[in-house]
Amino acid sequence: MHCAFSSHNKAGDLLAASNALAEIQHVLAELPLLTWSGKSSDPKCVIAQAMLNAYIRESFKEWGWHKEYIIKNANKYRHFLDFYKSFAQGEGAPPLRVGIEVEFGYHARIDTDIRKFQTAFQKNTIDVGVIVCLTEVDAGLAGRGVACFEALVENLADFTESTITCPILAIGLSRQNTCIVDLSLSHYPCYKALTGKTSVKEKRRTVHALKRGVPVAKLGPKQQSAPVNVVLHADAALHVTQHTLPPLALTMSPAFFSHMPCEDVEC
Numbered sequence: 001m002h003c004a005f006s007s008h009n010k011a012g013d014l015l016a017a018s019n020a021l022a023e024i025q026h027v028l029a030e031l032p033l034l035t036w037s038g039k040s041s042d043p044k045c046v047i048a049q050a051m052l053n054a055y056i057r058e059s060f061k062e063w064g065w066h067k068e069y070i071i072k073n074a075n076k077y078r079h080f081l082d083f084y085k086s087f088a089q090g091e092g093a094p095p096l097r098v099g100i101e102v103e104f105g106y107h108a109r110i111d112t113d114i115r116k117f118q119t120a121f122q123k124n125t126i127d128v129g130v131i132v133c134l135t136e137v138d139a140g141l142a143g144r145g146v147a148c149f150e151a152l153v154e155n156l157a158d159f160t161e162s163t164i165t166c167p168i169l170a171i172g173l174s175r176q177n178t179c180i181v182d183l184s185l186s187h188y189p190c191y192k193a194l195t196g197k198t199s200v201k202e203k204r205r206t207v208h209a210l211k212r213g214v215p216v217a218k219l220g221p222k223q224q225s226a227p228v229n230v231v232l233h234a235d236a237a238l239h240v241t242q243h244t245l246p247p248l249a250l251t252m253s254p255a256f257f258s259h260m261p262c263e264d265v266e267c
Contacts, residue, residue: 001031002176004135004149008156011167014128018087018096021169024130027059028171032179032210033138039184039191040143047134047142048183049104050195054203055210056102056132057082069099079116084126099126103133107147110155114164121166128167135172148172181210187220 003025005012015021034055035046057067060083069084082102086095099120101113110131117129131152133139139148149172156168186206188194194203206219 001028001033001173001178003028004172004174006149006153006156006170006172007167008159008170009161009165009167011128011130011169014096014167015098015130015169018089020085020087020096020098020128023063023087024098024100024171027056027063028132028173030059031055031173032181033175035141035180035182035184036191036194037182037184042143044141045143046182047104047138048191048194049142049146051183051203051206053102053104055207058204058207058211060100065100079119081116081120081126081129096128097126098128098130100130100132103131103147103152104142105147106145107151108145110147110152114155114159114168117166117168118164126166128169130169130171132171132173135174138174181216183216183219185216187217193221 007013012021015024031052032055034048034051036048036051037046039046039048061067063085065083065085067083069081081099083100084098086097089096099117101116103109103113110133113129113131117126117131120126120129133147133149133152134142136148136150139146149170152170152172156164156170183194183206184191188202193199194206202221205222209219210216
């Protein structure tokens with residue numbers, strides 16, 4: 001998916017100094033946009049957040065990131081980051097410890113993510129945090145009140161460097177130049193079959209199948225077989241392409257880490 005960036009407390013500079021930023025951008029740029037037509041009574045709400053989360057989780061895992069990394073364990077309440085990894089910074093320099101939060105839920109969770117990073121930073125657990133969410137246009141395709149990049153940037157701007165001292169990089173994902181896969185064309189009976197804790201194995205199996213290039217019409221419950229005549233679906237609300245993602249550009253310009261809003265894509 002296409003990425004937009006905004007840096008707080010020089011987070012972009014820190015990530016660019018190691019291989020962290022290039023790796024994160026590479027993982028996110030390879031994401032397809034996973035949808036389910038008719039998942040909601042609102043025809044515009046088609047993005048399958050649960051499956052997109054599962055795809056991201058498996059992708060970062062392949063690159064050696066730790067998932068659900070505990071930063072605080074107080075009694076029965078645990079606070080953890082979605083992903084964590086340390087990166088070498090050259091001879092004699094300490095590793096750069098990076099935490100990532102992926103937020104496709106309600107906007108109110110953004111403040112929780114920011115404060116979670118601040119807690120981890122103050123406890124000397126991480127050196128920089130990254131929050132990944134959808135851009136405003138695409139968040140509207142996920143549901144009402146879903147966290148978006150533009151609101152996240154405004155939230156970070158409201159905090160002074162003395163209030164939130166943790167360096168945080170905001171990343172906004174959009175469907176620009178992205179392969180869109182409509183999972184409603186699979187043989188799963190409904191979207192709920194791929195959501196919730198009971199479907200963790202099904203989500204993982206489906207993600208791995210997509211990564212191998214299995215057509216969406218062959219996807220379904222493990223015990224069920226399916227024909228192979230459909231791959232992607234051209235929905236009226238979304239332009240669907242079977243082209244692979246464009247080559248990844250990792251060249252850093254001086255203005256790279258300034259706020260870079262995505263271009264609007266007609267829906």
